[in-house]
Amino acid sequence: MQKDRLYFVTDAHLGSGPDSPQRERELCTLLDNIEPHCHTLVLLGDMFDFWFTYRHLVPRGHVRLLGKLAAMADNGTEIHYFTGNHDMWLFDYLTNEIGLTQHEQPATLTFGECTFLIGHGDGLGNTDPSFNRLRRLFRSPFCQRMFKLLPSAFTFGIAHRWSDNNKVRHAQQDTLRYLGDEREGIVQYCHQRLAQEHFDYCVFGHRHTPLARQLQQGTTYINVGDWLINRNYAYFAPGQGLTLLDNRQPTPLANCPISEPPQTPSQPPENQHQQ
Numbered sequence: 001m002q003k004d005r006l007y008f009v010t011d012a013h014l015g016s017g018p019d020s021p022q023r024e025r026e027l028c029t030l031l032d033n034i035e036p037h038c039h040t041l042v043l044l045g046d047m048f049d050f051w052f053t054y055r056h057l058v059p060r061g062h063v064r065l066l067g068k069l070a071a072m073a074d075n076g077t078e079i080h081y082f083t084g085n086h087d088m089w090l091f092d093y094l095t096n097e098i099g100l101t102q103h104e105q106p107a108t109l110t111f112g113e114c115t116f117l118i119g120h121g122d123g124l125g126n127t128d129p130s131f132n133r134l135r136r137l138f139r140s141p142f143c144q145r146m147f148k149l150l151p152s153a154f155t156f157g158i159a160h161r162w163s164d165n166n167k168v169r170h171a172q173q174d175t176l177r178y179l180g181d182e183r184e185g186i187v188q189y190c191h192q193r194l195a196q197e198h199f200d201y202c203v204f205g206h207r208h209t210p211l212a213r214q215l216q217q218g219t220t221y222i223n224v225g226d227w228l229i230n231r232n233y234a235y236f237a238p239g240q241g242l243t244l245l246d247n248r249q250p251t252p253l254a255n256c257p258i259s260e261p262p263q264t265p266s267q268p269p270e271n272q273h274q275q
């Protein structure tokens with residue numbers, strides 16, 4: 001069997017809700033199933049609902065997933081982790097323990113014949129300024145040093161309460177549906193990047209809504225959805241394109257074949273008829 005595919009999983013929010021152990025086992029089963037085909041695994045962030053790596057201690061739980069990722073990395077699978085807004089404090093833990101490549105910002109990847117723009121998706125485009133201020137504060141080294149001084153029972157207590165409140169608020173506001181290009185920060189960000197360079201696929205998480213749509217000729221935006229409410233994942237196979245799935249459904253949610261980018265003519269059209 002050929003290990004020639006690129007896989008994406010996002011937003012499992014492990015540690016959140018009573019079904020978290022079950023979600024983790026299902027995720028490990030998926031990884032068992034895809035491993036024979038998987039050349040590169042991209043985890044798009046918020047795989048953990050809250051994480052803080054202390055100098056000598058890490059949060060309890062999630063050992064099945066961590067063990068599975070370590071085994072995959074040891075067997076030669078390339079793994080990338082894009083930190084999300086719930087697990088931005090992983091620091092160097094996964095890099096050191098598992099041997100994966102961690103990204104704090106969106107990054108580009110070339111796989112097979114295609115180029116990808118990949119990220120978690122928080123804080124992009126014209127996001128709410130108060131969210132961005134909070135995001136900067138949480139990512140500041142000073143704030144991180146202060147946080148490390150607080151007892152973990154206290155910090156994890158507020159983190160989980162804050163996270164649960166956020167989820168309730170989000171569910172009430174129905175922000176999980178697609179808001180339209182103008183109000184989707186990730187889509188705005190993709191358009192900004194596409195004005196500079198071409199990508200065949202832009203792949204993000206964070207929105208918890210699986211989605212595939214063409215941004216312009218030759219470029220498809222995929223939001224992988226989540227492994228929290230849904231059981232979404234996506235894979236790219238060279239020559240075939242990108243497929244978005246829900247692991248609980250027999251048929252794919254979307255098939256996105258590789259499409260040609262717009263060609264810029266090498267000479268003005270009127271000259272083409274002179275020869």
Ligand SMILES: [Mn+2]
Nearest residue numbers: 046084085206
């Ligand atoms: Mn997120």
